[in-house]
Amino acid sequence: MAFDWSTFTLEIINFLILVWILKRFLYHPILRVVARRRVGLEKVMADAKRIETEAGALKQQHERELAQWKEEKEAATARLREELAAERTRLMAELEASVAEERERRRVLDERRQSDFKRAVEEQGIAQGAAFSARLLNRVATPELEARLYALLLEDLRGLRAESRRAVADAAAAPGLQLKVQSAFALDAARRTELAQALAEVAGKVLPIAYDENPELIAGFLVSIGPWILHANLRDELKFFSGALRHAGQGPVD
Amino acid sequence: MEDAMVLFRLGPLAITSIVVTTWGVMLVLGVFSWLATRNLALDPGPLQTALEGIVSAIEESISNVLPDQAQRLLPFIGTLWIYILFANLVGIVPHLHAPTGNLSVTSGLALLVFLSVHWFGVRSEGLRSYFKHYLSPSPLLLPFHLLSEVTRTVALAVRLFGNIMSLEMAALLVLLVAGLLVPVPLLMLHIAEAMVQAYIFGMLALIYVAGAMQSQQNLDRNEEGGEA
Numbered sequence: 367m368a369f370d371w372s373t374f375t376l377e378i379i380n381f382l383i384l385v386w387i388l389k390r391f392l393y394h395p396i397l398r399v400v401a402r403r404r405v406g407l408e409k410v411m412a413d414a415k416r417i418e419t420e421a422g423a424l425k426q427q428h429e430r431e432l433a434q435w436k437e438e439k440e441a442a443t444a445r446l447r448e449e450l451a452a453e454r455t456r457l458m459a460e461l462e463a464s465v466a467e468e469r470e471r472r473r474v475l476d477e478r479r480q481s482d483f484k485r486a487v488e489e490q491g492i493a494q495g496a497a498f499s500a501r502l503l504n505r506v507a508t509p510e511l512e513a514r515l516y517a518l519l520l521e522d523l524r525g526l527r528a529e530s531r532r533a534v535a536d537a538a539a540a541p542g543l544q545l546k547v548q549s550a551f552a553l554d555a556a557r558r559t560e561l562a563q564a565l566a567e568v569a570g571k572v573l574p575i576a577y578d579e580n581p582e583l584i585a586g587f588l589v590s591i592g593p594w595i596l597h598a599n600l601r602d603e604l605k606f607f608s609g610a611l612r613h614a615g616q617g618p619v620d
Numbered sequence: 621m622e623d624a625m626v627l628f629r630l631g632p633l634a635i636t637s638i639v640v641t642t643w644g645v646m647l648v649l650g651v652f653s654w655l656a657t658r659n660l661a662l663d664p665g666p667l668q669t670a671l672e673g674i675v676s677a678i679e680e681s682i683s684n685v686l687p688d689q690a691q692r693l694l695p696f697i698g699t700l701w702i703y704i705l706f707a708n709l710v711g712i713v714p715h716l717h718a719p720t721g722n723l724s725v726t727s728g729l730a731l732l733v734f735l736s737v738h739w740f741g742v743r744s745e746g747l748r749s750y751f752k753h754y755l756s757p758s759p760l761l762l763p764f765h766l767l768s769e770v771t772r773t774v775a776l777a778v779r780l781f782g783n784i785m786s787l788e789m790a791a792l793l794v795l796l797v798a799g800l801l802v803p804v805p806l807l808m809l810h811i812a813e814a815m816v817q818a819y820i821f822g823m824l825a826l827i828y829v830a831g832a833m834q835s836q837q838n839l840d841r842n843e844e845g846g847e848a
Contacts, residue, residue: 372632372633373722378728378731378732381728389695391654396660396675397675399660400675
């Protein structure tokens with residue numbers, strides 16, 4: 367095997383040219399595109415890392431917000447329970463007050479109803495008592511009882527107090543005044559004269575008297591001197607008695 | 621193995637069939653590279669994926685030996701691997717001979733390796749610092765260092781030449797003796813041997829260059845070991 371210098375020299379030159387050709391058309395283009403892809407991948411990796419970091423931060427923020435919302439929810443629930451308890455207490459107090467007020471109102475109504483019922487019963491009793499008394503007095507009303515009441519009339523006229531006498535005198539001073547005397551039974555002349563004298567003494571002067579018979583008086587007299595009226599009969603006494611009873615019955619209740 | 625046939629002459633240079641074959645290999649590789657890398661895309665097709673895989677594998681192999689010098693050594697070492705592989709495989713084609721089966725070719729490649737070792741060594745370590753390692757650990761060892769440089773270069777050339785030449789010769793002998801289809805297993809062996817020899821030549825070149833580029837570091841490590 368002979369050594370050929372021409373081949374040796376040309377082989378060196380050829381190889382160096384091939385190095386340049388492959389460097390120019392193979393290595394550099396391939397390495398450039400690989401580098402570009404690597405840069406792209408690094409950018410994608412960096413973006414992915416950044417996104418992962420952001421996602422982690424968002425996740426942590428979300429967890430913090432969840433924890434905060436949970437605390438707020440628990441606080442709000444606690445506040446709501448307290449408000450509900452307070453509202454329940456307030457409503458219960460209002461209800462109890464309303465019930466107490468209603469109970470008091472019903473108690474007052476019951477008492478008033480009982481009082482009215484009692485008063486009605488009393489009035490009914492008084493009315494029945496007055497009716498029974500009037501019926502009884504009608505049966506016992508006689509001229510003798512009339513005479514007794516006549517004596518009491520005279521006694522009352524003569525026993526009037528000074529201020530009563532002045533009031534009668536003032537009433538009698540009215541011009542054109544006529545006295546009216548009503549009696550259950552007819553008065554005889556003697557009693558009329560005696561009564562006129564007694565009235566003249568009370569009025570301080572003689573006044574004309576009109577006599578009238580009124581059986582409703584049951585027994586006794588009704589003397590009118592202007593606005594001043596003297597009751598001396600059983601009907602008015604019964605009325606006074608009934609009024610006194612009613613007044614006595616109403617006093618403690620009202 | 622007969623001498624390469626001289627096809628024509630360019631002045632003092634005789635253009636043999638080996639040189640023409642080398643040009644053919646260069647033409648094929650150059651045109652293929654130009655066509656394959658015209659429209660590279662970020663989303664690669666099958667061919668671009670294969671090319672990227674090959675280049676990345678070469679770069680990765682260099683990085684494993686010299687992590688910071690892969691880009692710098694890729695053109696030289698990569699071209700050694702690719703060219704020797706294709707030059708070895710050309711022998712399979714009928715009527716063609718592998719250029720690497722010629723001692724002149726492998727000697728030229730070995731000389732380029734020899735020169736590149738010192739070129740990269742001086743550029744990396746500096747002239748003084750690089751040649752200083754020939755005197756390490758003792759100036760007495762300088763002849764042995766020089767002898768080593770020569771012998772490993774010769775070994776590079778002879779190893780590749782001997783293996784490829786012997787493969788072709790063995791295939792020729794088997795073809796002459798046994799018949800037409802019998803050398804087929806031998807051709808399969810030729811393919812494997814072509815790949816192995818290309819890898820060995822390129823890897824040895826890489827190791828020599830790496831040794832030269834890291835000579836100062838090796839020297840410092842040896843001195844530290846001696847002091848310890």
